[in-house]
Amino acid sequence: MYIDMHNHFVYGVDDGCKTQEAMEKLLTALHEDGVTKLISTSHITPSQRHFPMEDYQAHFAQAQAFVKSQGWEMELYTGHEILYTDAASRYLREGRALTLAGSDFTLVEFVPGEKLERMQEAAQKVRNAGYRPVFAHIERYEAMNNLKHVRQMKEDFGVRLQVNCHTFVDKQPFLRRRWLGQLIKEQLLDYVSTDTHDMKGREPCMTRCYQTLEKEFGHDVARSLTWYDALEFFEDA
Ligand SMILES: [Fe+2]
Numbered sequence: 020m021y022i023d024m025h026n027h028f029v030y031g032v033d034d035g036c037k038t039q040e041a042m043e044k045l046l047t048a049l050h051e052d053g054v055t056k057l058i059s060t061s062h063i064t065p066s067q068r069h070f071p072m073e074d075y076q077a078h079f080a081q082a083q084a085f086v087k088s089q090g091w092e093m094e095l096y097t098g099h100e101i102l103y104t105d106a107a108s109r110y111l112r113e114g115r116a117l118t119l120a121g122s123d124f125t126l127v128e129f130v131p132g133e134k135l136e137r138m139q140e141a142a143q144k145v146r147n148a149g150y151r152p153v154f155a156h157i158e159r160y161e162a163m164n165n166l167k168h169v170r171q172m173k174e175d176f177g178v179r180l181q182v183n184c185h186t187f188v189d190k191q192p193f194l195r196r197r198w199l200g201q202l203i204k205e206q207l208l209d210y211v212s213t214d215t216h217d218m219k220g221r222e223p224c225m226t227r228c229y230q231t232l233e234k235e236f237g238h239d240v241a242r243s244l245t246w247y248d249a250l251e252f253f254e255d256a
Pocket residue numbers: 025026027060100155214
């Protein structure tokens with residue numbers, strides 16, 4: 020059993036699945052991979068790109084109906100992956116950007132090469148708006164390569180951190196591998212998730228990620244990163 024809290028299965032609303040058929044294939048692969056709680060985190064770019072909320076809600080309902088028809092033990096939840104813009108916290112306050120499973124946690128991503136100061140500003144503004152920030156795929160941001168910055172981000176703003184499963188599963192350069200190990204040993208990392216968009220390129224690999232984590236860091240770490248830590252999103256659901 021795994022929780023996948025970062026996923027683009029809802030079709031026709033971002034660069035994730037393009038068709039209902041592709042969505043159903045992806046849901047099938049996630050089910051076969053052992054995912055039992057799944058949060059849809061379609062991309063939203065506040066004030067810069069229109070988000071088709073009605074399509075999102077309709078296609079999310081289709082996904083729920085499909086899962087039910089298959090009789091799987093899989094719960095689906097709504098959410099967004101918010102690209103941080105100046106309008107992001109306003110969108111959250113106005114309910115135009117969806118939090119993770121209706122909790123007060125919100126998944127935030129940045130443009131490549133984003134500066135540390137801007138990431139700190141994002142964390143502060145999200146907190147000021149009454150939400151708890153979760154930073155998506157932190158392996159993409161150079162500012163997070165420095166563990167001092169990571170520690171500070173957690174201490175100052177309580178930011179939760181997510182890394183994509185493929186980053187653990189795929190071969191990595193020595194320094195990247197060492198950085199991942201340090202994140203885990205210092206208990207700085209909170210979740211691993213698929214961030215899967217469709218079955219072309221970044222297919223679900225929660226099980227392989229779990230096995231890699233278990234082999235390198237032990238059972239407890241592997242279970243925390245793939246299940247226990249993310250349970251906090253559903254406490255009020
Ligand atoms: Fe994503």
